[in-house]
Amino acid sequence: MKASPQEIASGLDVERIRADFPILRQQAHGHPLVYLDNAATSQKPKAVIDAIVRYYERDNANIHRGVHYLSQQATEEFEAARKAVQLFLHAARPSEIIFLRGATEAINLVAQTYGRVHVGAGDEVLITAMEHHSNIVPWQMLCDEKGAKLRVAPINDHGELILEEFERLLGPRTKIVAIGHVSNALGTINPIAKIIKMAHAKNVPVLVDGAQAVPHVAVNVQELDCDFYVFSSHKLYGPTGVGILYGKQALLEAMPPYQGGGDMISSVTFEKTTYNKVPHKFEAGTPDMSGAVGLRAAIEYLNKLGMENIAAHEHELLEYATQKVSAIPGVRIVGTAKEKAGVLSFVIEGVHPHDIGTILDQEGIAIRTGHHCAQPVMERFGIDATARASFALYNTKEEVDALLRGIKKVEEVFA
Amino acid sequence: MADLRDLYQEVILEHSKAPRNYRELKAADHKAEGFNPLCGDRFTVFLEMDGDSIKDIGFQGSGCAISKASASMMTQSLKGKTRKEAEELFNRFHGVVTGQSAENGDEPALGKLAVFSGVSEFPTRVKCATLAWHTLTAALEGTQEAISTE
Structure with missing residues (x-):
């Protein structure tokens, strides 16, 4: 051909x-x-498949805890992947990048940590009519639990968000906006920079679901000034089982942990546990290390193509x-x-x-x-x-x- | 290689375009809703029973060609049948569309429904062919909740 x-x-x-x-x-x-x-x-691409094979053939050990050579290697590989994601999203710090299982888990994390702290009875969560179920259900669950209201900004016959309606729905009780960057069913690219400005003008933070966007458009989270940005590795030519949550450092630091376990703690006694710093506070248990390495290879592949x-x-x-x-x-x-x-x-x-x-x-x-x-x-x-x-x-x-x-x-x- | 014409037989296409007994039964004493969340197919099956026999049967809803034709031909083949006969027919039908039993000669009781034997070559479409039948079972059992293929 x-x-x-x-x-x-x-x-x-x-x-x-x-x-x-x-x-x-x-x-x-x-x-x-x-x-x-x-x-x-x-x-x-073969580069991703090879990176995963190489990780298992050369570098595999558990990260962040071993004193031995291989653990050091594996930790360096994992943290290099975090750095690659940071640069890919143009985030300010690597600690703002959390490795999770997928974009779905990332949205659930924000709903269950930031959401549970800030959304109360009578408050509102604002989404749009073009969201994927993964950006509807976690908020619905939160609203059900808290007695809060899920508000849905409508779209027109072309499948575009009606911005005036969106702005009208941004009310004094809106505690968070969750919006897809690109619609998976319609392909619509939302004007998220504008949307984030509108929300910030009313002091409402914004989570952007970038699962369908990152493979197609360059993303700069600092320029966008979004508070949270999530995506999945497997839609970005990387392996399955890895998702990314980007969050502004100050927000992440103030949020309670999501899951408890190893690696997310500084010290544990039966009386009291001190949590680790971000990003580790949100990475309980052994992460998908080979998956992170694969994602880095995917990002490098994309960077080469531009x-x-x-x-x-x-x-x-x-x-x-x-x-x-x-x-x-x-x-x-x-x-x-x-x-x-x-x-x-x-x-x-x-x-x-x-x-x-x-x-x-x-x-x-x-x-x-x-x-x-x-x-x-x-x-x-x-x-x-x-x-x-x-x-x-x-x-x-x-x-x-x-x-x-x-x-x-x-x-x-x-x- | 599976042939599309085995799946989309003329009879099936014809029934999907002009489904028979496509109506709500005002006198229905049993009804059930069936739903395939994977493709969005949704049918309601209405039954009017005379003792143990199906006196009248109708259906409504939306779905793909296979599910609609299957529902249409099911209603044709069930009028006047007893519960037990309906159950047996579903078992035979199920065996044929899943490829577990041969359709040639071994299943004369299947009659016109044998046109669905091509479905066995398309495993992802078995649920389409059986949705109306599962819904029928639910209607006969008087299940209230919508049944789902998932």
Whole structure:
């Protein structure tokens, strides 16, 4: 497959990049695999897989406690990963980076620590109508426990947040705002810098769910001035089982611990335990050390390619796919915000998304069908489900063309 | 390799586009709701019983072609059947769509429902084919809560 001139213009040599991802070399149902389910999880470059193997072959030991050589090695590797994440998010300090199991756990941590301290009866938590279930349910649980209210800022027919409504809902009882940077179901990029300013003007802290954003756009948490930012490694070409919570140092220090255990303490007696400093206070137990090392390798891989180049390439793919798909009669795109990243959700008249998914699968094309863990979004658009193609740095225009042929096939079967 | 035409047989496509007995039964004495949270399929099955026999049956809801056609053809095959016969038919149907029993000749009792045998080549679609049947079971048992495939 030759890279088209446009791809070279975007600065990415996609043909070479594809060779870095061993999983993409295979066939599915007798066709070359076309992987367009990247918003669910991305594939891993060999550099990430190799880093994990190298960690286990060379560096593995438990961190932060052993006096021996290997423990020192493993600790250095783990802390180097923290540093890599700090630089990736442009955080001020490595201690503001907490290693967790996923973005979901990171949101739960903030809800259960910061949230339980600051949200009381009659208070409000403000989210938006386009959140993933993982940025709804933890807040719902908190509100149920505290007798607080979950307020939901509405979106328009394009899938864009209605900013005036959002600002109106920011009230004297709002204790925290939790908002997705990029919508997983619609692809909408929220204007979070503006949103954070609005919230801060009323002294309300903001948690940004960046799970769908970090693979597509460069993030600078200091410029954004967000209070918390979370993401998952596995959507960023890194291994599963690792998630990141960024929090401003002063906020993290004031928060109570989340889980108790080893590594999160300074001293323990049966009468009293003194907690460790951040970030360790929030990292009870042995963390996913090889996963952290893998995430660092993923970040280094992305840095080499350049986030700007990746964003440009994916933007071009999305534009191309949007233009082609919307031209097919009977197909409707769900989520038509001006600012979008990575995601093309669509429905075909008279065909359930599940049937679309099965027919595309037979052509070797992997997409996601269903409600995308965003049932309220489906309800907002009056549908049960969508078919979702989501793009990554290794996807090509030829793959978009395969998707278009697949959609034609769907229409043939259901003609 | 599985063939799409084995799954999307003409009869199935036809039923999905024009489902039979697609109506609420005003005289229903049993009903149940079935839900597949994975794909959002949701059906309600209505039954009017005459003693131990199914006097009338209808369904409503939304779902993929397989689940809708399956519900439609289920209602056709169950009118006049007893509870026990309905249960037996579901067992046979289940065996065929999961590929646990052969469909050729061995299951003559399945009748038109044999068109669903192609589902066994598509494991992710078994739940679509059986959703209406699970909902029927719940309706017969008089289960109040919505049943779920998960």
